[in-house]
Amino acid sequence: MKEEHHAVVKEVDSVVIRFAGDSGDGMQLTGTQFTNTAAIIGNDISTFPDYPAEIRAPAGTIAGVSGFQVHLSDSDIWTPGDSPDVLIAMNPAALKASLPDMEPGATIIVNSDAFTQANLDKAGCETNPLAAGDKTLRDYRVIQAPISSLNRTAVQDIEGLSPKDRDRSRNFFALGLVYWMYDRPIDNTVEWAKKKFAKYPAVVEANIRALQAGYNFGNTTEAFQTRYRIKRAKLPPGTYRKINGNEAVAMGLVTVAKKAGKPLFYGSYPITPASDILHALSPLRNFDVLTFQAEDEIAAMGSTIGAAFGGALAVTGTSGPGIALKSEAMNLALMLELPIVIIDVQRGGPSTGLPTKVEQADLLQVMYGRNGESPMPVLAPSTPAECFDFTLEAFRFALRTMSPVILLTDGYLANSAEPWRIPDPEDIPPIIVEHPTEFNGDGRFLPYKRDPETMGRPWAIAGTPKLEHRLGGLEKSPEFGNVSYVPDHHQQMVNERAEKVARLADVIPEQTVFGPEEGDLLVVGWGSTYGAIHAAVRQAHNKGYSVAHAHIRYLNPFPRNLGDILKRYDRILVPELNMGQLAFILRGTYLLPVIPMDKVKGRPFKISELSEKIEELLAGDAS
Amino acid sequence: MTPIEPLQLTRKDFVSDQTVRWCPGCGDYAILSQIQKTMPQLGVPKENIVFISGIGCSSRFPYYMDTYGIHSIHGRAPTLATGLKIANPELSVWVITGDGDGLSIGGNHLVHACRRNIDINIILFNNRIYGLTKGQYSPTSPQGFRSKTSPMGTLEQPLNPVSVALASEATFIARTIDVIPKHMGGIFLKADQHKGISFVEVMQNCVIFNPGTWHEYSDRKTRDDHDLYLEDGKPMIFGKNKDKGVIWRRNGLEVVTLGDQYTENDLLVHDVSSIEIAWLLSRLQYPMPLGVILDITKPTYDLGLWHQVEVAKDQKGEGDLETLFNNADTWIVE
Numbered sequence: 001m002k003e004e005h006h007a008v009v010k011e012v013d014s015v016v017i018r019f020a021g022d023s024g025d026g027m028q029l030t031g032t033q034f035t036n037t038a039a040i041i042g043n044d045i046s047t048f049p050d051y052p053a054e055i056r057a058p059a060g061t062i063a064g065v066s067g068f069q070v071h072l073s074d075s076d077i078w079t080p081g082d083s084p085d086v087l088i089a090m091n092p093a094a095l096k097a098s099l100p101d102m103e104p105g106a107t108i109i110v111n112s113d114a115f116t117q118a119n120l121d122k123a124g125c126e127t128n129p130l131a132a133g134d135k136t137l138r139d140y141r142v143i144q145a146p147i148s149s150l151n152r153t154a155v156q157d158i159e160g161l162s163p164k165d166r167d168r169s170r171n172f173f174a175l176g177l178v179y180w181m182y183d184r185p186i187d188n189t190v191e192w193a194k195k196k197f198a199k200y201p202a203v204v205e206a207n208i209r210a211l212q213a214g215y216n217f218g219n220t221t222e223a224f225q226t227r228y229r230i231k232r233a234k235l236p237p238g239t240y241r242k243i244n245g246n247e248a249v250a251m252g253l254v255t256v257a258k259k260a261g262k263p264l265f266y267g268s269y270p271i272t273p274a275s276d277i278l279h280a281l282s283p284l285r286n287f288d289v290l291t292f293q294a295e296d297e298i299a300a301m302g303s304t305i306g307a308a309f310g311g312a313l314a315v316t317g318t319s320g321p322g323i324a325l326k327s328e329a330m331n332l333a334l335m336l337e338l339p340i341v342i343i344d345v346q347r348g349g350p351s352t353g354l355p356t357k358v359e360q361a362d363l364l365q366v367m368y369g370r371n372g373e374s375p376m377p378v379l380a381p382s383t384p385a386e387c388f389d390f391t392l393e394a395f396r397f398a399l400r401t402m403s404p405v406i407l408l409t410d411g412y413l414a415n416s417a418e419p420w421r422i423p424d425p426e427d428i429p430p431i432i433v434e435h436p437t438e439f440n441g442d443g444r445f446l447p448y449k450r451d452p453e454t455m456g457r458p459w460a461i462a463g464t465p466k467l468e469h470r471l472g473g474l475e476k477s478p479e480f481g482n483v484s485y486v487p488d489h490h491q492q493m494v495n496e497r498a499e500k501v502a503r504l505a506d507v508i509p510e511q512t513v514f515g516p517e518e519g520d521l522l523v524v525g526w527g528s529t530y531g532a533i534h535a536a537v538r539q540a541h542n543k544g545y546s547v548a549h550a551h552i553r554y555l556n557p558f559p560r561n562l563g564d565i566l567k568r569y570d571r572i573l574v575p576e577l578n579m580g581q582l583a584f585i586l587r588g589t590y591l592l593p594v595i596p597m598d599k600v601k602g603r604p605f606k607i608s609e610l611s612e613k614i615e616e617l618l619a620g621d622a623s
Numbered sequence: 624m625t626p627i628e629p630l631q632l633t634r635k636d637f638v639s640d641q642t643v644r645w646c647p648g649c650g651d652y653a654i655l656s657q658i659q660k661t662m663p664q665l666g667v668p669k670e671n672i673v674f675i676s677g678i679g680c681s682s683r684f685p686y687y688m689d690t691y692g693i694h695s696i697h698g699r700a701p702t703l704a705t706g707l708k709i710a711n712p713e714l715s716v717w718v719i720t721g722d723g724d725g726l727s728i729g730g731n732h733l734v735h736a737c738r739r740n741i742d743i744n745i746i747l748f749n750n751r752i753y754g755l756t757k758g759q760y761s762p763t764s765p766q767g768f769r770s771k772t773s774p775m776g777t778l779e780q781p782l783n784p785v786s787v788a789l790a791s792e793a794t795f796i797a798r799t800i801d802v803i804p805k806h807m808g809g810i811f812l813k814a815d816q817h818k819g820i821s822f823v824e825v826m827q828n829c830v831i832f833n834p835g836t837w838h839e840y841s842d843r844k845t846r847d848d849h850d851l852y853l854e855d856g857k858p859m860i861f862g863k864n865k866d867k868g869v870i871w872r873r874n875g876l877e878v879v880t881l882g883d884q885y886t887e888n889d890l891l892v893h894d895v896s897s898i899e900i901a902w903l904l905s906r907l908q909y910p911m912p913l914g915v916i917l918d919i920t921k922p923t924y925d926l927g928l929w930h931q932v933e934v935a936k937d938q939k940g941e942g943d944l945e946t947l948f949n950n951a952d953t954w955i956v957e
Contacts, residue, residue: 040954188952232956241951251947258944265710285935287942290709290928294702295735302695302702302732306675309693309703310710332696422953425944462691463711465670470639470685472694482641483686 007219009183009227014073016081017178019171020098021090023066024056026171031068033175033189039242039419040188042232043072046531047244047417048080048604053272053355060122065097072182074231078531080416082606086181088174090114090147093123104139109177111170113148143223147173147214154213160202169203169210176214183229186211235419243420245384245413246273249317249343250280252391254287257313260395260431263288265312267303269296272355273411274317274345297322301329301342308338309471311435311461313395317343319411320362321352327370330404334374334497336471337448337457339398339405341391346410348602357602358412360527361578366406367556367585373494375501377401378556380408382530385420387413390553392428399433400507401500402456408555410577412604413528436460436467441479445469448481448493455500502557511559515541515548520618522569524594526552526582529575529605536610545618552582563590571617573597575610632663639689645680650801650827654748655687657807658717662690665815667715673707674717675700677724680755680829681748684719698729701736704743705924712925715815716743722763723753726782730762737791737820739924744814744821747784752833770832785905785916788822789898795821796901796917800850801828802841806913813915819923826911840911853904853914858890861910869910876903878910895919 017034021027028049039045048069057064071081086107089095091114102108115130129136130144151173155166172189179186193207218224243251257264266289268278282291290312294300297318304314318326323344333340346362348354366378377397381390387409398405436458440449445467448457460467469481477484478492513522515537525533530551537549550565552558566572566586572594574583580596587594597613599605637659645651662672672690676682678697685692695703700718708716718736725733725747736745752770753759760770760777763784767776788796795817799810807825814821826837839849847863859869866881868890879885894900901917936942 036952040952042954042956235956237956239949239953239955241949241953243951254942254947255944258942263710265706267706284942284947285932286939287947288932289942290932292706292709292928295731298699299702299705299732299735302699303706303709305693305695306703306706306708307710308706309673309691310707310714312706312710314706314710328696329699329702332699336693421956422948425948461711462673462707462714463671465668468670468689468691470688470692470694472686473696474694 007224007227009229012228012230013075014071014077015086015182015228015230016069016071016084017086017088018067018069018084018098019088019174020065020067020094021171022059022093023052023054023064024059025066025090026168027066027068027090030171030175031070033192034178034184035070035417036242037179037184037188038070038072038182038230039240041184043230044075044077044233044235045242045417045419046071046077046080048412049415050603051356058122060091060093060119062093062097062123065094067094067098072230074233076233078535079604079607082608086178088178090171090174091123092119092125092129095129096123096125099136102140105141107141107143108137109143109145109174111147111174112144113146145177145217145221150213150217151210154209155206158202158205158209161206165203165206169206172207172210173214173217176211177218179211180215180218181224181227183227186215236421238421240419240421242417243384243388244415244417245381245387245409246276246345246415247280248384248387248420249391249407249409250277252388253281253315254284254289255388255425255428256392256395256431257288258425259428260313260433262433263290263312265290265292265304265307265314266317267292267294267300267307267314268317269294269300269322271297271319271322273347273414274319274322274343276414277317277343277345297325298329301326301333304340305329305333305336305338308333308340309336309462311463314339315341315343317345319345319347319355320349320365323362323365323369330376331370331372331374332473333404334376335473337402337497339395339402339459341394341398341405341407343407343409345414346408348600354602356411358410358528358604359577359600359602360410360529361581361600362408363526363555363578363581364584366408373498375498375556376403377405377501377504378408379405380527380553380555381413382527382551382553384413384416384418386553388420392431395431397504399431399459400454400456401504402459403497403501408527410528434459435464437464439466446479446481447471448476449479450496450500455496455503505557505560508554508557508559511550511552511562511565513548513550513565516546517548518568519546519548520569521545521547521571521573521614522566523547523549523573523575523610523614524552524566524582524586525549525575526555529577532605532607532610533575535607536614539607539611540614540618545614547614547618555582558589566590566592571595573613573617575599575605575613577604632669634659634663636669637662637689639687641686643687644683646831648830649680650750650829651681651684651748653801653804654746654807654825654827655684657804658811659688661808661811661815664812665715671713672715672717674719675704675707676719677729678755679721679724679753681719681721681827682724698724698727699732700724701729701732701743701745705736705739705741708741708743708925709928712742712929718743718745720745720747722747722749722751722761722784726762726784726787730787733787734791737788737793737822740792740794740819740921741924742819742926744811744823746811746814746823746825748825748827749784750827750829750833751781751836752829754829754832758832783905784822784824786902789901789905789917793822793917794819794919794921795915797822797915798824798826798911798913800826800837800841800913802846806852810915813918817918819921849910851907851910851912853893853912853916855893855895855915855918858887858892860887860890867910869907876907
């Protein structure tokens with residue numbers, strides 16, 4: 001593209017950009033395209049898509065606002081950023097919804113065409129923030145761009161384009177503008193559009209023209225005095241791609257199956273925010289991936305039990321409401337002692353709650369939400385890339401214990417993306433699965449004869465000659481597994497099922513701590529809050545506070561040294577996106593006073609919220 | 624799996640070491656015995672046979688079979704059977720369920736197992752009562768039926784298991800009765816031979832909580848005049864003296880006496896490939912149609928799924944992790 005820069009290019013360390021518009025405006029796509037381009041150039045990235053549960057909420061309303069925030073940096077970043085440096089607001093509702101997150105001095109680019117009285121009314125704006133003399137935006141650098149009309153002009157003479165299609169490309173106008181501002185090439189997105197809309201040349205043309213028009217608008221408008229450039233991040237060497245938590249889980253599952261040389265069975269019922277795992281796995285039949293869209297959550301769980309009895313690596317994925325429905329069948333899996341992985345992509349609850357928003361409020365449900373004594377291993381990855389590693393770990397645990405294992409992720413991990421250093425498949429150790437073919441007792445097969453070390457039972461699968469046996473949800477006699485109501489048998493079997501889970505601590509890595517090994521304050525977190533806590537603790541640490549961070553990935557059982565670590569700090573702060581669930585478990589387990597820090601707003605922690613809390617607790621303690 | 628030596632299994636090979644604990648006189652004994660007798664005729668190695676049940680009296684069944692088995696949870700047996708059959712299509716998978724387990728708490732799963740045409744056999748023991756929970760009305764109890772939970776008579780209409788299976792797109796539907804062992808055995812064998820879902824309703828007697836519920840169809844004195852034994856391609860004749868038959872008239876089925884007015888040629892001829900005839904038969908209560916009601920061939924879910932695996936491998940090649948990991952925009956950091 002030929003152009004003459006009149007603007008100065010400034011190098012910055014990092015920037016947070018938010019694209020916000022109607023849920024039909026293509027903001028997720030716009031943000032994703034920008035992120036892809038940034039990632040390919042070598043920036044560290046972290047994204048936060050934030051969209052409504054309704055596919056198309058009433059246009060122009062606050063409820064219908066869809067946002068995509070991306071944080072780019074030339075060094076390690078931990079979160080998608082507390083507040084945007086640049087907001088692109090496609091209508092008044094998008095502006096209004098984002099303003100509470102904006103700090104004074106930030107740049108706001110608005111599609112001024114959308115600020116009609118009708119749209120202002122729909123968004124509930126009492127005044128027009130763009131009107132002369134209006135004070136709503138006085139603290140910001142506001143750039144008014146008539147995006148809709150400029151875009152219409154740019155694409156008007158393309159043949160075969162309906163008026164609706166013309167307006168549809170306006171998000172690419174905005175994208176082109178932001179590409180210009182951040183000195184990014186548009187080529188990658190142009191190539192994407194050519195592939196994506198190969199069957200619709202008019203749409204390809206519209207998208208390319210919109211991109212170019214947006215780019216040129218930045219170049220020729222006096223409003224833009226400065227462009228910014230972010231250097232490549234210094235990540236460890238390797239080949240990278242962008243990955244979100246759901247993609248990482250899906251790839252982890254395929255990897256497990258491949259490494260075990262077994263088919264993967266994924267039985268699931270569509271539910272936000274877990275459905276993308278099913279979407280990712282369904283096209284992978286050539287990996288022996290058997291996806292099964294069940295008639296309901298219960299059937300999904302039941303089908304995994306059957307598949308495991310048949311020798312497949314069986315998995316189900318769902319969210320909190322699905323776990324509630326699956327609980328009885330999860331307990332059956334626990335009683336039958338079959339290896340199954342259950343993925344809970346948590347969302348805001350209770351009930352239908354906030355389907356597309358993040359929350360960590362299923363911890364107590366997965367730990368204690370079933371009838372009877374029902375201990376299950378629980379793992380919680382803390383970053384999107386870690387979702388891959390912990391999917392493998394969950395299967396190792398399931399195979400070792402012959403038990404259902406819960407992998408707790410959440411809507412934020414599921415949808416946020418970060419760079420992932422692509423592993424060499426050769427470096428991933430094989431997963432050993434053993435199925436007995438011979439008797440393990442005196443002339444007979446004992447289905448519940450346990451491995452003395454792991455306490456797991458033999459995984460004999462249907463179809464194996466001589467080892468015919470029956471499993472059931474009724475309590476059973478040790479070793480033999482026959483139905484038994486003998487009092488001591490029940491006690492022993494309950495003990496054994498607990499013991500094999502407890503013994504996972506033999507193979508769980510010791511808990512590590514970031515920061516001093518002892519001190520004034522330990523911040524303890526789990527799951528997707530990792531980035532924000534880590535960044536806040538670093539900041540406080542750099543200011544001289546005696547503060548450390550422990551992030552627990554193994555929630556049941558805990559790492560063996562966790563209790564000792566907790567005792568080395570004067571105070572323990574536990575920030576969670578729930579009303580104190582891990583705090584409750586830590587208190588009960590270690591009899592320690594912990595300070596909960598709860599947030600249930602459907603949004604992740606901001607670094608600043610955590611920093612304030614840490615500094616409030618340590619006020620006066622800085623050395 | 625091809626057996627190395629010819630199968631010479633007998634009924635005894637399928638009797639487990641567990642004591643059977645149904646009430647004396649329960650119809651379940653006869654069903655168990657017939658299934659154990661049928662198993663050696665399947666031509667399937669014992670290790671490839673699996674019985675899966677839910678909860679209820681009938682659902683204790685797998686414990687008494689010396690095969691692979693799972694006694695699962697209430698209503699969910701078809702879901703386990705589906706997962707198992709997908710994981711290993713070579714298995715002969717049998718679901719044992721009851722009217723409460725299969726049509727009340729597990730109604731959804733029954734419907735969906737049928738419409739998927741997964742190659743499993745569902746045997747539904749219908750005694751029109753909840754036995755294990757001691758005598759509440761069931762989804763097949765007749766309207767007005769008095770029970771512990773319906774002392775003034777149930778207000779609900781009963782479900783007709785055969786109609787449900789038919790509406791759920793089952794491809795093999797049959798009905799049999801616990802007091803005619805040979806008939807049962809023949810039906811079980813045909814159910815297993817059918818590729819795709821096989822649904823069999825067994826009219827079964829609960830001696831404790833609903834004795835004689837099928838009395839007119841089961842009593843030696845009355846049953847020949849009340850049961851219609853269906854045979855494919857044969858006219859629908861019944862009665863102790865083979866003197867009654869079923870004809871099509873005025874938009875429905877009607878019972879006639881053979882003689883001057885009607886001969887065998889006027890009777891409806893059974894056709895197991897006709898969904899329309901199957902529907903008419905499903906609504907018939909007098910006489911009660913016993914035998915194979917529908918038997919049609921459609922692609923099965925389990926083989927269809929594995930076929931997709933083969934097609935995908937043909938088209939894309941065996942899945943490769945490196946390709947999968949790199950199937951995105953990538954960049955290199957040096």
